[in-house]
Amino acid sequence: MHYLAAALLALALPAATQAGQPIAQRFNADPSPHYFTTQHGGKFYLYATDDASNSGKYWDSTSWRLYTSPDMKTWTDTGIPLDVTVFKWARADAKAWAPEAVQRNGRYYFYAPVGGDKIGVAISDRPDGGFADARGTPLVDKARDANAGDEPIDPAVFVDKDGQAYLYFGTRVPKVVKLKADMISLDGPILDVALEDLPPSDPKKKYGEAPFLHERKGTYYFTFSTGWPGQIVYATGSSPLGPFAYRGVVLDYLKISTNHQAIVEHGGKSWLFYHDSLLPGGGSHRRSIAIAPLEYESDGRIRQVPLHAR
């Protein structure tokens, strides 16, 4: 190939993401990564809070962003899968915060913290758009639901091997509630997630936000951010409902006021997604999602992820 054509092709293709480096040149945060198989094949889908369209002074964007990748190395920005106007009950000043998505029943469910006090759920036949409000009312509402907590945000859904789905959410006190098989209705009361053995010698080791659950070899791993700034830590248990015993650090503090993690496993490999502030002009409201391989010790402990070239 002519060198000019090769150079133009290189410019047109997204660059390969290095561990710990931003996956895109656009500000984004609060990763919700998944591997979805559609009629067009399988690939990774990464839903995110869009920090590029906020004021730069607060997390006040009103739309979410979707990136896709065939290989975890090159990521394509596919634009806005939906925005808060999908939820007609949302206040006019509602913000679009950390999202979650699930593929189930041949459809795509998008869990959306809207305005800091409600979580909505939207549904589509495809993962990259066409989402409509699935209920016409919030799935979780601080004003309506007992024990929804002060700030029902940061939804994360885990579907266990038996098909039971669980919704985790909340700031300062982690919450969990079962979902019905329709994925758009709560099934039973909202419970506090019990966290045990948090080291008393370190008062900063407490739950802040960003709950996330994954399972490996029969152990349930509950990861979360310890607050503002947040270290990403984990606890383990034998049930999705807990209790979970504190085990250690997954990712140390970064120079940023929040962090928010998610873990995706595919083809025998695991990756930690989180956000940092490494793009030019980056900061606490201008974050950037990064990825690092997630590894385990032979006894199931998570190896702390090193802070790559920063």
Ligand code: FUB
């Ligand atoms: O993006 C807004 C908020 O910042 C998220 O809901 C939190 O998890 C934190 O990352």
